[in-house]
Amino acid sequence: MDAELNLVDNEAHVRAEEFSVFYGEHEAVRRINMSIPAKQVSAIIGPSGCGKSTFLRAINRMNDLIPGCHARGRLIFDRRNIYGNDIDVAVLRGCIGMVFQKPNPFPKSIYDNVAYGPRLHGSYRKSDLDMIVEESLTKAALWDEVKDRLNKNALGLSGGQAQRLCLARALAVKPEILLMDEPTSALDPKATARIEELIVELRGSYTIAIVTHNMQQATRVSDVTAFFYEGDLVEFGKTDQLFTRPVEKRTEDYITGRFG
Amino acid sequence: MRLSTRKLLDKSFTFCAVMAVVVLTAFLIFVLAPIFVRGCGAYVFRGTVEYRRMMLDQFGRGDEVALAREIALAQTARQPVYSAVTAFEAELKQMPAARRREMRPLFKVVREGLELLLGPEPGKPLPTLPRMLYGQTRWDGARRHLKHVLYEVQWDYSDDDDGVRVLAPRKPFFAGTALEPIFDLLENDLDRMLNPRLTFYGRFLTDKSVDAHFFGGIGPEVMGTIYLALTAMLIAVPLGVVAAIYFQEYAEGGAVMTFLRSCVNTLAGVPSIVFGLFGLAFFINTIKVSQGKSVLAGALTLALLVLPTVIRASEEAIAAVPRAYKEGALALGAGQWRTVLTIILPAALPGILTGVVISMGRAAGETAPIIFTAAVSVGKLSRPLKMLFRDTPALSWNLYNICTEHEAVDRIRHVQYGMALTLVVLVLALNLVAILIRARVSKRLKG
Ligand SMILES: Nc1ncnc2c1ncn2[C@@H]1O[C@H](COP(=O)(O)OP(=O)(O)OP(=O)(O)O)[C@@H](O)[C@H]1O
C-alpha cells in the first residue's frame, strides 16, 4: 500500500522506499514507504512488537549492533542511502541524534555528559565547549536546575532530569534529526509534560521522530503520525486527520482501543 | 512435610551454619593469631645491650656515649662471671689428669654457652662472623639460651621406651670448683649483664639483613616482593584487560574464541609449580630474557599465573557495564574504540582494579613460580631497571628458605615470623584496597 504523504520532495528529511529490516529470517519491518517531514514532529504508534523501535533504530543504524540484523530497500537521508556503503556511521549518528526509552546518562559529571558528543566530533576550546554545554542544557530546559552542579555525577539526577540531560547530550552534537524511542515511558506525568513541552519547543528547529504508546502524547506533540501493525506501515497522515478520520479499519480499531 | 520435621530441619541447618562460622573463626584465630603475635616480635621486643652494640656497629645507629656507659655497667655485672671462669681455668690445670679429662668437655660447653649468651670473652681475639661478635641481642633469646647454660638436656629411659626429656642442672658437676658461683650469678643477674629494654625496631621492614638474617631486617625481601608483584602486574594488566575487551566487545563467538576462552580457564587451574618450571624452561632457557634467574623472568612467570584472574575479573567488570551506556555513546557517533576507552573502561575500572589488586596479592604471595625463575636467598638491591635483570630475594621464597635451609633455623624464629607477618599484612593490605575500591564503586553507581 502507499502511505506516502503529499510532500514536496525537499520537505522529506528521511524517506523510506520499500524499506525492510530483518532479524535473521524474521522481517520485523516490511517494505515501508514513508517520508519523515523536515522540521516537524512525526509520531510512530502501534501495538507492541510491531516494529516501531526497529524502524526508528534503523534510521541511525543502531541496529548494526544486533548480530543478524540487516536491512533491504532504501532509506534516503540527504540524498544518500543510509545503508549505502559510502556512509560513515559515526558521522551519520552525529547528524541523527537519539534519546532512549530509559534515561541513560553516562556515569560522568553533568558537564562531561553534555560535552561528550562535541568532544567526539571535533576539538573545541574550553570556552567554546562551555558555551555549547550551556546552550544545550538551556534548550533542554535543564540549565537552571544544574548550573551550580555541573561537575556533579549525572547519576544523581532524577529520572526526568536525566532524560532532559540525555536530550541536551543529543542536542550538543547539533543534529538535524532527533529520534526518540518512548522517551517518557519511564517518567512520571510531570516529567512527561516537561519533555512534551520541550518537543513542541524544538519543533521547527529539528526534525523529530518519536515512538510512543500514548495516543494523547501523539496528538499533543506530533504533526504527522504513522501507524505500524505487525511490521507493516498501515496508515500515515496528518495527526489530526489520522486520529479523527482514520482511513484504515485497523487504525481505527487501534486508536479507539479495540486492541493493542 | 510435618511442621515438627520442618522445624527440626530448620534448627539443624541453623546449627550447621553456626558451627561452620565457629570453626572458621577458630581457624582464623589459631592460624592468624600466632603469626600476628610472634610476627610482631620481630618489630617489638626487649633488646639487650648486645642489640644496641650490634646496631651501632652494623648500622651506625644509636648514641655512642650512652652506649659506652651502658656497656661499662654491663661489664661490671659480668666481671664476676669472667673472674670465675679464669679462676676455674687455673684450677683445671692443677687437677689430676683423669678429673681434668672429665671436666674439660663440660667446661667447654659452658664456655661456649657463655659466649653465645654474652658475646666473646673480653681480651680474646675477635671472631670474623658477625653472629659471633655479639651475645644474645634479644631478651627472649637470652632467656632461652640461659637454660642451655644452666641445664643439660638428658633423656630418661628408665620406665618408657621412648624416653623422657629431662633437664639436668649443670651446677652439681662443678660443685666445689671456682666455676660453681657463675650459675647462680647468671640466673640472678642476667638482666644486669644484658640490660634488656623495650625496643621498637620499625626498620626491620627496610633494613638489609646482616650475616644471613642473624641480625637486621628484611628490606631486600620486601623490595624484591614488591618489584616482582609490580612488574608482573605491569605485564599482566594491559594484556589481560585488552584480552578481556576483545573477548567481550569484539569477538563474535565461534570455535576459535571458545577454544581460547577454555585455554584461559585451564590456565587458571594449572598448579603454580608447573608455571615455575615452565618459566625456567621458556623464559630463561629458550627465549633467554636474562642469564639465569631475574626479576623479569619471575615477573613474566607470575604474570602468566595471574593472567586468567585478571582476564576473568575484567571480563566480568566489562560485562557489568550497562548496555545503555554503550548505546548512548554509539548513538552520539562514537566509534567502537572510543566507546571502549571513554565509556566502558571508566565504568568497568573499579571492577577491573579489584581484580588487579587481588591478583597482585596473589603474585606477591606465590612461591613456586619464582623458585626457579627469580628468587635467591641473599641479594642486593640496585636501581629498578638494573634490578629487572638480576635475581632477587622475595618474602615468600625466603620465608621458605630460612625456615628449612638456614643453618640455625631455631635462632632466627623471630625473623621467620616477622617475615610471615609482613607477607600476610602485605597481602591483606592489598585485599583491603580491593574492598575499598569495591565500596567506592557501589557508592558511585548509586550516584
Ligand atoms: N534483537 C532482536 N532480535 C530478534 N528479534 C527482535 C529483536 N528485537 C526485536 N525483535 C523482534 O522484532 C519485532 C519488532 O520489535 P520492536 O522492538 O521493533 O517492536 P516495538 O514496536 O518497538 O515494540 P514495543 O512497543 O514493545 O517497544 C518483534 O517481533 C520482536 O520480537
Ligand SMILES: [Mg+2]
Ligand atoms: Mg520499542
